[in-house]
Amino acid sequence: MSARPSALLNTSLAGLALASPLVLAAGTAGVLAESADILDLSRIGAVVTKSITPEPRTGNAPWRVVPERAAMLNAIGLANPGIERFMREYATLAGGLACKVIASAAGFSIDDYERVVRGFAAEPALAAVELNVSCPNVHGGTEFGADTGALRELVSTVRRVWENRPLIVKLPPVTIGTPAGIVDLARTAVESGADALTLCNTIPAMSIDPATRRPRLASVTGGMSGPAIHPIITRLVHDVYQRFARDAKVPIIGLGGVSRWQDAASFILAGATAVGVGTGMFIDTRSPLRIIRGLERWAHEQRVSRISDLIGKLEAA
Numbered sequence: 001m002s003a004r005p006s007a008l009l010n011t012s013l014a015g016l017a018l019a020s021p022l023v024l025a026a027g028t029a030g031v032l033a034e035s036a037d038i039l040d041l042s043r044i045g046a047v048v049t050k051s052i053t054p055e056p057r058t059g060n061a062p063w064r065v066v067p068e069r070a071a072m073l074n075a076i077g078l079a080n081p082g083i084e085r086f087m088r089e090y091a092t093l094a095g096g097l098a099c100k101v102i103a104s105a106a107g108f109s110i111d112d113y114e115r116v117v118r119g120f121a122a123e124p125a126l127a128a129v130e131l132n133v134s135c136p137n138v139h140g141g142t143e144f145g146a147d148t149g150a151l152r153e154l155v156s157t158v159r160r161v162w163e164n165r166p167l168i169v170k171l172p173p174v175t176i177g178t179p180a181g182i183v184d185l186a187r188t189a190v191e192s193g194a195d196a197l198t199l200c201n202t203i204p205a206m207s208i209d210p211a212t213r214r215p216r217l218a219s220v221t222g223g224m225s226g227p228a229i230h231p232i233i234t235r236l237v238h239d240v241y242q243r244f245a246r247d248a249k250v251p252i253i254g255l256g257g258v259s260r261w262q263d264a265a266s267f268i269l270a271g272a273t274a275v276g277v278g279t280g281m282f283i284d285t286r287s288p289l290r291i292i293r294g295l296e297r298w299a300h301e302q303r304v305s306r307i308s309d310l311i312g313k314l315e316a317a
């Protein structure tokens with residue numbers, strides 16, 4: 001098998017040409033370019049930056065990452081250098097990377113997001129923006145991902161600032177029974193100007209140490225990621241694809257628990273155009289490259305000429 005991903009893995013996400021469907025998830029690959037030290041990024045489709053806020057943030061007190069069975073809990077609290085330092089010291093590195101860079105924005109008000117995205121717009125090498133409207137680890141971090149009215153206002157405001165490059169909205173893993181279901185949120189994001197969706201952020205969770213009788217995370221609750229959440233997110237990708245994204249032709253980045261090529265392949269079959277890896281890199285820093293090789297073999301065995309031919313190609317049970 002060739003060292004570079006073959007044309008089999010080339011794909012397009014909302015007009016962005018990607019070398020492969022594999023994306024390094026926000027917050028798990030450094031601020032922007034640190035993963036280049038350990039991975040050959042020419043094989044990766046895109047790296048998503050740490051979520052950037054208007055002001056620098058040190059994040060929550062430790063412990064802010066704890067292991068669980070087949071999962072990880074984190075409550076980093078959006079530690080990041082803030083938009084001004086990000087633009088000065090990090091964004092300028094984007095043009096030198098061998099893959100696309102997607103800039104992630106977070107905030108607590110519409111003005112916050114607007115200020116961050118206005119900053120991003122000054123760097124042509126930032127190929128797309130991902131709006132993190134779903135951080136469970138800061139007060140107010142999920143507000144825009146829980147209410148279709150607030151989401152509509154946010155996305156349409158940002159769309160005016162980020163005009164000609166793809167805009168991606170990263171949704172929380174809301175399930176049936178919550179006030180706004182995931183399909184409503186997806187539709188609202190797209191109607192307000194989003195070109196693509198990332199499904200999903202971490203699942204709100206908590207872990208307790210029986211010996212000390214204390215929560216393991218200093219912030220008490222956090223977000224769960226890793227292999228245990230993969231089937232939950234697969235179902236959300238499937239629902240959004242079947243009930244909205246397929247007909248609306250909106251690409252989805254499936255994100256949650258991918259650590260093997262089989263996980264990535266099942267997201268693609270459920271309807272994802274690209275696949276994110278986050279915690280998988282904490283388990284094995286080289287897992288993205290293993291997953292890419294596995295996807296290449298799988299696409300070959302499935303006798304397709306492009307990996308994108310397999311999007312949503314789930315057979316009946």
Ligand SMILES: Cc1cc2nc3c(=O)[nH]c(=O)nc-3n(C[C@H](O)[C@H](O)[C@H](O)COP(=O)(O)O)c2cc1C
Pocket residue numbers: 025026027028050051065072074076078104132170200201202224225226227229255256257258276277278279280
């Ligand atoms: C340590 C850590 C930091 C994260 N930071 C961010 C962040 O800054 N912005 C964001 O949108 N998601 C963040 N996430 C969520 C991931 O991008 C991803 O949505 C989640 O971990 C599920 O994918 P996984 O199971 O492959 O890790 C973070 C996750 C972890 C584990």
